[in-house]
Amino acid sequence: MLNKTVKELSQGLTDGEYSSVELCQHYLNRIKTRDPKINSFITVIEEQALRSAEIADKTIAAGNATPWTGIPFAHKDIFCTEGVLTTCGSKMLENFIPPYDATVVSNFKTVGAVCLGKTNMDEFAMGSSNETSYFGKVINPWSTSEQLVPGGSSGGSAAAVAADLVPIATATDTGGSIRQPASLCGLTGLKPTYGRVSRYGMIAFASSLDQGGPMARTAEDAAMMLNVMASHDPKDSTSINKPTPDYTAGLNKSISGMTIGLPKEFFNEHLSHALQDTIQTAIKQLEGLGANFKEISLPHSDLSVPAYYVIAPAECSANLSRFDGVRYGHRCDNPKDLMDLYLRSRSEGFGDEVKRRILIGAYALSAGYYDAYYKKAQQVRRLIKNDFVTAYNDVDMILSPTSPSEAFGFDSKGDDPVKMYLEDIFTISTNLAGLPGMSLPAGMINNLPVGMQLIGNYFEEAKMLNIAHQFQSITDWHTQSPQNN
Amino acid sequence: MPVGPEDIHKIAHLARLTIEDDKILKISEDISNILSLVEQLQNTDTNNIEPMAHPMDATQTLREDKVTQFDNRDKLQAVAPNTKDGLFLVPRVIE
Numbered sequence: 341m342l343n344k345t346v347k348e349l350s351q352g353l354t355d356g357e358y359s360s361v362e363l364c365q366h367y368l369n370r371i372k373t374r375d376p377k378i379n380s381f382i383t384v385i386e387e388q389a390l391r392s393a394e395i396a397d398k399t400i401a402a403g404n405a406t407p408w409t410g411i412p413f414a415h416k417d418i419f420c421t422e423g424v425l426t427t428c429g430s431k432m433l434e435n436f437i438p439p440y441d442a443t444v445v446s447n448f449k450t451v452g453a454v455c456l457g458k459t460n461m462d463e464f465a466m467g468s469s470n471e472t473s474y475f476g477k478v479i480n481p482w483s484t485s486e487q488l489v490p491g492g493s494s495g496g497s498a499a500a501v502a503a504d505l506v507p508i509a510t511a512t513d514t515g516g517s518i519r520q521p522a523s524l525c526g527l528t529g530l531k532p533t534y535g536r537v538s539r540y541g542m543i544a545f546a547s548s549l550d551q552g553g554p555m556a557r558t559a560e561d562a563a564m565m566l567n568v569m570a571s572h573d574p575k576d577s578t579s580i581n582k583p584t585p586d587y588t589a590g591l592n593k594s595i596s597g598m599t600i601g602l603p604k605e606f607f608n609e610h611l612s613h614a615l616q617d618t619i620q621t622a623i624k625q626l627e628g629l630g631a632n633f634k635e636i637s638l639p640h641s642d643l644s645v646p647a648y649y650v651i652a653p654a655e656c657s658a659n660l661s662r663f664d665g666v667r668y669g670h671r672c673d674n675p676k677d678l679m680d681l682y683l684r685s686r687s688e689g690f691g692d693e694v695k696r697r698i699l700i701g702a703y704a705l706s707a708g709y710y711d712a713y714y715k716k717a718q719q720v721r722r723l724i725k726n727d728f729v730t731a732y733n734d735v736d737m738i739l740s741p742t743s744p745s746e747a748f749g750f751d752s753k754g755d756d757p758v759k760m761y762l763e764d765i766f767t768i769s770t771n772l773a774g775l776p777g778m779s780l781p782a783g784m785i786n787n788l789p790v791g792m793q794l795i796g797n798y799f800e801e802a803k804m805l806n807i808a809h810q811f812q813s814i815t816d817w818h819t820q821s822p823q824n825n
Numbered sequence: 826m827p828v829g830p831e832d833i834h835k836i837a838h839l840a841r842l843t844i845e846d847d848k849i850l851k852i853s854e855d856i857s858n859i860l861s862l863v864e865q866l867q868n869t870d871t872n873n874i875e876p877m878a879h880p881m882d883a884t885q886t887l888r889e890d891k892v893t894q895f896d897n898r899d900k901l902q903a904v905a906p907n908t909k910d911g912l913f914l915v916p917r918v919i920e
């Protein structure tokens with residue numbers, strides 16, 4: 341019963357091998373016994389889940405099941421769930437019970453999937469190691485003697501799937517928050533094109549970069565998830581009004597003749613030999629499937645981290661101004677006046693990394709600095725996008741490492757935030773350009789998984805999933821799981 | 826550009842945050858480091874480059890100007906720290 345995919349579980353439910361109640365109970369038991377060591381869940385909703393599972397079993401018995409009916413899963417705690425605590429990893433929302441569902445949440449309800457709970461994350465999705473959560477750090481299930489980070493900010497979702505506490509989980513990605521934890525936990529994670537998945541009810545960090553997406557074991561499960569998550573939503577004004585294809589339809593197509601670009605700026609001296617070798621082996625395997633490779637250039641790549649650390653904090657400082665201690669969220673005790681209420685509620689409610697980013701954002705947007713920082717970063721952002729547009733004249737897809745290394749130890753980046761920010765050096769440009777990106781397991785280094793990244797042209801998620809699925813049909817990295825699972 | 830403790834206090838106030846005195850030096854240092862990382866942008870020629878606000882240069886979509894009924898006040902206020910008679914309560918603003 342270990343490490344099953346949604347595809348397999350769906351078949352098991354259809355064949356009557358087990359009921360949804362039995363299936364959910366199985367995963368709930370695993371959460372009970374395994375999660376105290378991993379801390380991947382902030383909230384588990386056992387009773388509610390079992391009630392939904394009973395309804396799912398009736399639907400299956402009546403012959404009205406979708407491929408998702410009765411499938412247990414988890415939501416990242418950034419998605420608002422009506423009546424269920426939604427914290428975004430922050431003390432600010434420690435008691436926040438949303439009065440409505442995010443569109444992604446209602447999409448999963450519509451197809452009959454059963455939510456078991458909400459997964460841990462870096463506070464307000466700001467972090468690459470899951471160390472900034474108010475609810476404690478998440479431990480990578482691949483850790484052996486030393487405790488390792490699961491990556492972030494969707495570290496709880498990644499750890500929960502890697503430890504087989506749920507078969508899949510939702511996640512979000514602003515600068516690499518789906519792909520980097522997927523890489524560090526041996527999973528397949530995908531950040532869709534900006535606007536493909538509704539952001540309604542997804543707590544905002546940097547609105548022009550945030551995008552929800554799947555965290556799964558396989559490309560096939562990720563495709564099934566994207567079928568549920570992607571939708572046009574009038575409630576999100578940046579949601580793209582474009583028909584959603586069936587992302588599972590083209591998984592088995594041949595990738596022979598496809599041209600995949602290797603950006604020379606991403607294969608630089610900072611890559612370890614082990615990671616270079618891993619990626620080279622994967623490239624050879626893709627060549628075996630008929631893909632052609634060519635070197636390309638994304639000349640403004642080195643500017644993506646600097647541009648990101650203006651744009652993301654600027655948008656974060658604007659978005660997080662809504663937390664005022666008045667309408668919802670943390671409020672300080674006995675405020676003496678309105679200013680005291682704002683200052684203390686916010687200072688008590690936000691953690692250090694969130695405060696740091698709000699301050700950078702406020703600085704970059706303040707009088708006299710706007711042009712030098714924010715406008716400049718938005719101009720550089722266009723240069724970065726134009727690099728990609730030019731590259732896609734010659735290639736169908738771009739391939740690179742996902743993150744500079746395998747999972748690292750807690751506190752190993754010291755207390756210098758800049759070191760942590762460089763963790764996202766390969767993933768950030770995708771968010772700035774609004775392109776879809778995914779990470780899939782490419783090999784192991786020191787018995788730890790590492791991923792490779794595919795970056796597609798706008799709305800080419802199906803092509804990425806096709807390549808990933810073909811790669812997974814000749815490799816078994818995605819089927820590996822931590823020893824003590 | 827180095828940012829000193831005084832700058833931090835000023836920005837913090839704009840963002841309605843208080844930074845404790847024992848943390849102010851570390852935060853000034855962190856933010857100065859981040860700003861020097863960001864400084865690389867200044868060496869790039871961006872003349873005649875239109876700032877990019879949206880990846881597909883989409884503009885705000887408009888919906889039909891139709892009256893819609895909104896009747897979730899009680900539900901929305903149920904999560905508020907302090908309300909009375911359908912109003913959000915804050916400390917007295919006008920004496």
